[in-house]
Amino acid sequence: MISxxxxxxxxxxxxxxxxxxxxxxxxxxxxAILGENGAGKTTLIKHINGLLKPQSGxxxxxxxxxxxxxxxxxxxxxxxxxxxxxHQLFAETVEKEIMFALTNFNFxxxxxxxxxxxxxxxxxxxxxxxxxxxxxxxxxxxxxxxASVLCYDPQIVILDEPTTGQDYRQKLHLASLxxxxxxxxxxxxxxxxxxxxxxDFIPRSIIMSKGRIIADGDSEELLTNRELLMSASxxxxxLVELSWDLALNPPTIHFDELVSSVKKLxxxxxx
Amino acid sequence: xxxxxxxxxxxxxxxxxxxxxxxxxxxxxxxxLTVYFVNPLVLLLVFLSSVPMxxxxxxxxxxxxxxxxxxxxxxxxxxxxxIGIFWTTGSVADALIMSISMSLRFMALISxxxxxxxxxxxxxxxxxxxxxxxxxxxxxxxxxxxxFVPTLSREAQIIMDAQRSRGLELEKGNIFQRVRNYIPVLxxxxxxxxxxxxxxxxxxxxxxxxxxxxRTSLYVLTMxxxxxxxxxxxxxxxxxxxxxKVLFGIQ
Numbered sequence: 001m002i003s004x005x006x007x008x009x010x011x012x013x014x015x016x017x018x019x020x021x022x023x024x025x026x027x028x029x030x031x032a033i034l035g036e037n038g039a040g041k042t043t044l045i046k047h048i049n050g051l052l053k054p055q056s057g058x059x060x061x062x063x064x065x066x067x068x069x070x071x072x073x074x075x076x077x078x079x080x081x082x083x084x085x086x087h088q089l090f091a092e093t094v095e096k097e098i099m100f101a102l103t104n105f106n107f108x109x110x111x112x113x114x115x116x117x118x119x120x121x122x123x124x125x126x127x128x129x130x131x132x133x134x135x136x137x138x139x140x141x142x143x144x145x146x147a148s149v150l151c152y153d154p155q156i157v158i159l160d161e162p163t164t165g166q167d168y169r170q171k172l173h174l175a176s177l178x179x180x181x182x183x184x185x186x187x188x189x190x191x192x193x194x195x196x197x198x199x200d201f202i203p204r205s206i207i208m209s210k211g212r213i214i215a216d217g218d219s220e221e222l223l224t225n226r227e228l229l230m231s232a233s234x235x236x237x238x239l240v241e242l243s244w245d246l247a248l249n250p251p252t253i254h255f256d257e258l259v260s261s262v263k264k265l266x267x268x269x270x271x
Numbered sequence: 272x273x274x275x276x277x278x279x280x281x282x283x284x285x286x287x288x289x290x291x292x293x294x295x296x297x298x299x300x301x302x303x304l305t306v307y308f309v310n311p312l313v314l315l316l317v318f319l320s321s322v323p324m325x326x327x328x329x330x331x332x333x334x335x336x337x338x339x340x341x342x343x344x345x346x347x348x349x350x351x352x353x354i355g356i357f358w359t360t361g362s363v364a365d366a367l368i369m370s371i372s373m374s375l376r377f378m379a380l381i382s383x384x385x386x387x388x389x390x391x392x393x394x395x396x397x398x399x400x401x402x403x404x405x406x407x408x409x410x411x412x413x414x415x416x417x418x419f420v421p422t423l424s425r426e427a428q429i430i431m432d433a434q435r436s437r438g439l440e441l442e443k444g445n446i447f448q449r450v451r452n453y454i455p456v457l458x459x460x461x462x463x464x465x466x467x468x469x470x471x472x473x474x475x476x477x478x479x480x481x482x483x484x485x486r487t488s489l490y491v492l493t494m495x496x497x498x499x500x501x502x503x504x505x506x507x508x509x510x511x512x513x514x515x516k517v518l519f520g521i522q
Contacts, residue, residue, distance in 0.1 A: 046432065049436055051432045051435065070440075071436070072438050072439075075435065075436050075437065075438050076438065078436075079436075082429070082432070082436070084429075086462065087430045087433045088434060088437065088459060089462075090434075090458035090462075100439075100455070101438050104437060104438030104439055134462055148437065149436070149437060152438075
């Protein structure tokens with residue numbers, strides 16, 4: 001569904017932002033892209049909807065070569081939600097903001113109003129419908145940015161740092177949203193610094209460092225690998241650190257498993 | 272997108288080390304020329320006269336980027352003048368000459384201002400404004416406005432990417448439609464500038480900006496012989512251009 005073949009891109013000569021990227025993501029997968037600042041995460045996802053075209057190699061999305069396809073065509077199938085909502089909110093009202101993409105993609109009018117209503121409800125924005133987006137709080141603006149992309153039901157959803165500035169309840173809401181998208185066999189790619197979020201909710205992780213993919217696989221396996229996390233300058237999830245401190249074998253990213261291991265430890269001590 | 276060439280890099284050329292005040296006099300005089308004359312040949316000469324300074328200062332690359340970055344506006348000016356003047360006078364030749372003049376005028380202005388900003392450090396500029404008795408608050412405001420131009424152009428790029436991701440096609444439609452296409456880019460840009468301005472103000476005040484009643488300066492700019500020479504040349508060139516009007520009636 002998404003495939004990168006030996007893709008490199010550089011903004012200024014001599015320094016690659018991403019280098020020799022090979023990657024394949026199937027329909028219905030949920031993937032986290034992790035890595036330190038400047039690892040190339042955002043550059044990578046901008047290739048998926050054609051904002052950036054590979055300088056060498058190729059990116060194929062839903063059978064389309066991004067080099068030969070316009071951003072507008074790709075964007076219809078690839079919804080990319082940017083990190084900072086202030087970089088896209090512009091309309092007079094929350095409702096019109098959500099309508100923007102729908103009108104751009106020429107949805108019929110009744111379909112537009114149906115989808116706008118769905119998005120307003122889904123993201124808890126119904127009561128702000130007629131307010132200017134700029135007067136919403138930070139968290140609400142973030143939700144509006146999500147709503148304004150998810151309203152047109154793209155097959156691939158890419159979220160750049162969706163958890164920043166969100167409280168725990170909103171993160172849970174986001175997690176259930178991802179789960180729901182997944183159940184509709186949408187493909188979801190989440191770029192994040194929030195390793196806890198990835199550990200808790202996302203089954204596959206891709207770890208980037210200095211423009212390269214240094215690991216790609218099962219989140220539990222990757223996020224409990226001490227050397228790997230160190231080399232990517234990532235702080236391990238708290239559950240993993242706790243498992244290490246308790247010398248649990250194998251360490252885990254799942255709360256339930258940690259609890260049962262601890263219980264076993266305690267029972268062993270009592271016996 | 273590196274829009275205008277206000278992207279100062281430290282340099283050691285003679286143009287760089289001139290006092291900002293003397294460069295400012297040059298900028299004012301030559302700006303006056305571009306506004307005064309309408310003859311395309313004269314405007315071309317004014318434009319070309321800034322080229323040697325670019326060469327001496329060794330800022331050719333950034334200068335070219337300024338010119339290239341303004342090509343869109345130049346095309347815009349050209350087309351609108353062409354249509355507008357043809358509409359009112361009905362003469363293709365007049366319209367053509369006038370549009371060429373207007374485009375050259377804009378190019379000359381971009382070039383002259385680029386030379387000034389590419390070779391003058393923002394700190395020196397602020398200091399020279401203060402020494403010209405401009406209140407420090409205004410001088411600093413100006414300095415910061417310049418300082419944020421590259422930030423703004425980076426941000427504009429991100430916003431364009433974000434809106435294109437929602438299906439905005441900037442190149443779609445006729446010329447009026449295209450201008451309208453930029454609304455979803457301009458509004459977030461303006462609003463985030465306001466937000467940033469507020470943040471910067473808060474950050475400055477929390478570091479005691481404005482606490483001292485009387486400011487003193489660590490460095491004071493002084494005009495040297497080369498500055499007076501440069502001003503002399505600028506004034507001479509200015510008068511030479513004006514003589515075109517006086518002697519030959521060219522305007």
